[in-house]
Amino acid sequence: MSKFVWNQKLSEEIFAAKYMLHGEKSPEEVFRGISKEIASPELKENRKKVEEQFYEQLTSGKLIPAGRILANARPQSPMKNYNNCFTIDIEDSMTGIYDSLKEDAMISKMGGGVGFDISKLRPKGTTLSKGGQASGVISFLRIFDQSAKTIITGGHRRSAHIALLDISHPDIEEFITIKQGDRNKELTQFNISVKISDDFIKAVENDSDWNLVFDGVVYKTVKARYLYDLVAKNSYIHNEPGIFNQDLIEKYNNGYWAFKMDRVNPCGELVMPPYSLCCLSAVNLSKFVMNPFTDEAEFDFEGFIESVTIAIRFLDNVLDKTEYPLEKIETFSKQWRRIGLGFTALGDAFTMMKMKYGGSASLKLGEKIAKTLRDTSYNASADLAAEKGPFPACDIPKLLEANFIKELPEAILKKIAKTGMRNIQLNTVAPTGTTSLSVGQNCSSGIEPIFALQYDRSVRTGVEDETRTETVYDYAWMQYLDMRDDEEELGNAPDYFVTTMDIDPKKAIDMQAIFQKYIDHSISKTLNLPPGTSFEEYKDLYMYAYKQGLKGFTTFNPDGSMKGILEYSEKKESQSIKRVLAPERPVDLPCEIHQIKVKGNKYIILVGILNGSLYELFAIDDPEDHIDLKKYTEGIVRKAGKGRYDLHIESGPVTATMKDFTRTFDSPNGSLARFLSMALRHGTPLQFIIEQLSKDTNFEDFERALSRVLKRYIIDGEEVIAGENKCEECEGKLVFRDGCVTCPECGWSKCS
Structure with missing residues (x-):
């Protein structure tokens, strides 16, 4: 019998807290309950066999169901919602809006996220038939936002939401700029995205006019490039709105003859029509790497095909066992049987194959994995159609004319022509955060690279306020450490261990684009921008993502996200000083190397970056005594002991280490760098630091050098x-x- 083995305390604790909710004492009990429940729609003579297939996939860690399945799918469970997110419609009338608000509340109560398109709502200032003026789309979004804040979903959390608005809607300017983080704390329960079209992008490229239109009436004409820049600027500073490429999404709509896919779930991985749901699971790619970290490492495609085939049956059965929050959703879902099978641990799989994420070898393997996932999923759905019948709305001649399906291999097309399909669309890539951290043993999430090799966290021991420190490891990194025979220092990772901040943004887009070619839904991915990315560079990335064929595009700018601590409201007389705990420093911290010359004096300043934020400063006063740092722009500062730091440089074939480079740090300049580091890691705004440096009437050369470097990080x-x-x-x-x-x-x- 399969046995699920934990290799990290954190993963075990999270699994127990999140998913062992029905009296289970072990993960095997959880997986047995899920297997029994999801196999129950099978014919009696086939049920036990299918249950064992499901159980083996779950206990081996190859199949990771979505959170609602893990938490709720048991024969005895009182909560039978097995789906994470849903979409609804909003009609342009008070009755329609408040009917939708009720639907939204019902979904939230069951623990589901909600996505909808608000482009049907009339713009602000429109004259109403019974007098007065329309209050606009934002006013109604605020009502939905307040409702989401009020309802605790599934008894323990608030519902996630996403709203989309067409780029031609007259309220689009207000929509684009409505979310500004802590500055205004608007729509805190919502993500927002702008629906763009091919015509809009052409207008941007040609610097043409763009009409803002509703119900055939032009309300305003602006430059398309102005709107494009407005979207990019708010996203650059505040990380929203995202982009929804409507024409590309519609081009690959398998149900094109019956509905438009004009909305998305809150995380963005499923593009859907109204009254659809997210029926999700992921295959753990790290489980298919044979002989990891060796020159003989290879990907087990035969095992992968077997797991994908079983997973398609698993998700199709979920549709028959789940309870639906609305009759409309149940009717539509059973007519079309939409599911979303994806994967997780892509970053770990590449690393275990000794491939750099984003390198040519990883792109080649990624494409083969993506194509295998698509072909196996469609083949399995066609087989299920032969066994159980196609989805009720299946129109085989029209289905075969769908652009995405026409790209399938000939053998699968022949099978579909004969049997139809069991599911209208099949694949996605979801974020898989908590499930990858727990069941996946902290494997890299979804399509993302490894976030961090390891980090320390404080854990309460249960004895008063006593805590202990516990190190949490990335799954692949832990496997690597377990395999080593030598006693090399912790932190000396081979160059194929690539983390999020190591990857060029365009390479990350290229990876997403490779998979998007073979994924019929969308992909949930947030592009992490390198610190110091300029606005012009950012706008280029927006256009690059569109040209590469991404259905959606969302980013996180660490510099922009600092806006919350850079801006303050008026201070009240009674306001007290808040003490902020600094995040703990990892063993290795990426740094950027700056060469500064002030009045003939040369300085080299290292800026340490933690999760995109400035964390520490080091200064090297006499670079001639060390390795020639003028050639390099980045490195790693490694904590070698108490008060001891090494600078590690890797650039192509060149590797160099400056041991204990802070040994001469006990100087006025070193002390200043220490104090500034303390201010940075405790959240002091850069403007304040720079202003204080410039207030010094003597303003020495070193202070001037530090000021110049820090100014580069202000937007x-x-x-x-x-x-x-x-x-x-x-x-x-x-x-x-x-x-x-x-x-x-x-x-x-x-x-x-």
Whole structure:
């Protein structure tokens, strides 16, 4: 009998807290309950065999069901919702809006996220038939947002939401800019995305006009490039809105003759029509790497095909066993039988194959995995159609004309022509956060690369306030450490251990594009931008993602995300100082290397980056005494002991280490760097630090060098919030631009 073995305490604890909810004492009991429940729609003579297939896949860790299945799918469970997210429709009438609000509340109560398109709602200021004016789409979104804050889903959490609005809607400018993080705390229960079209992108490229239209009436005409820049700017600073490529999504709609896929679930992996659901599971790719970390490593495609085939049956059965929050969703789902089988641990699988994520070898293997997933899924669905019947709305001649299906191998097309399909669409890539951390033993999530090799966390022991420190390891990194025979220092990872911040953004887009060619739904992925990415570079990435064929595009800018601590509201007299705990430093910390020359004096300043935020500063006063750092722009600062740090450089074939480079740090410059590091890791805004440096009447060369480096990390256009923030000439608001304090109104500028 299969046995599920834990190799990390954190994974076991999370699994127990999240999924052992029905009196189970072991993961095997959980998996047995799930297998029995999801196999129960099978014919009696086949039921036990299928149950054992499901059980073997679950206990081996090859198949990881979505969270609602793991938590709820048991014969005795009182909560029978096995699906994470749903879509609804919103009609342009008070009755329609409040009917949808009720539907939204019913879904939230069952523990589901909700996605909808609000493009049907009339724009702000439109005259109403009974007098008065329409309040616009944002006013109604606020009502849904408040409802989501009020309802605790599944008894323990608030519902996730996503709203989409067409780029031609007259309220689009307000929609694009409505979410500004902690500045306004708007729509906190929502993600938002803008639906763009091929015509819009052409208008952007040609710098053409773009009409904002509703119900055939042009409300306003703007430059398409202005709207594009507005979307990009708000996303660059506040990480929203995302992009929804409507024409590309519709091009690959298998049910094109019956509905439009004009909305998405909150995480963005399933593009769907209204009243659809997310029926999700993932195959764990790390389980199919044979002979990991050796030159003989290979991917077990035969085993992968077997798991995918079983997983398609598993998800199809989920549709028959789940309870639905709305009759409309049940009717539509059973007519079309939409499912979403994806994968997780792609980053770990590449690493175990000794491939760098984003390199040519990984792209080649990724494409083979993606194509195998598609072909196996469609073949399995056709076999299920022969066994159990096609989805009720199946129209075989029309199905065979779908653009995505026409790209399938000839043998599968012949099978579909004979049997039809059991499911209208089959594949996706979901984020798999908690399930990958628990069942996946902290494997890399979904399509993402490894986030971090290891980190420390504090755990309460249960004895008063006593805590212990526990190290959490990435799955592949732990496997690698377990296989080593030598006693090499912790942190010395081979170069194929690539983490999120190591990857060029365009290579990450290329990887997503490779998989999107073979995924009939969409892919949930957030592109993490390297610190210091300029706005112009960011806009280019937006266009690059569109050209590469991504159905959706979402980013996280670590510099932009700092806006919450860079901006403050008016201080109240009674306001107390809040003490902020600094995040713990890992053994290895990526750094950026800056070469600065001030009045003939040369300085090299290292800026340590933790999860996209500035964490520490080091200064090397006399670089001639060390390796020639002028050739390099990045490295790793490795903590070698108490107060001891090594600088590790890897650039192509060149590898160099500067041992204990802080040994001469006990100087005024070293002390200043220490204090600034302390301020950075405790959340002090960069503007305040830079202003304090410039206030020194002597403003020594080293302070000037530090100031120049730190200014590079302030976003252009950021408002000045420290000291005198009004222009000396016109009293307009000052902003940072190109490292200087500038007034956009009159052009006054001051550079320190």
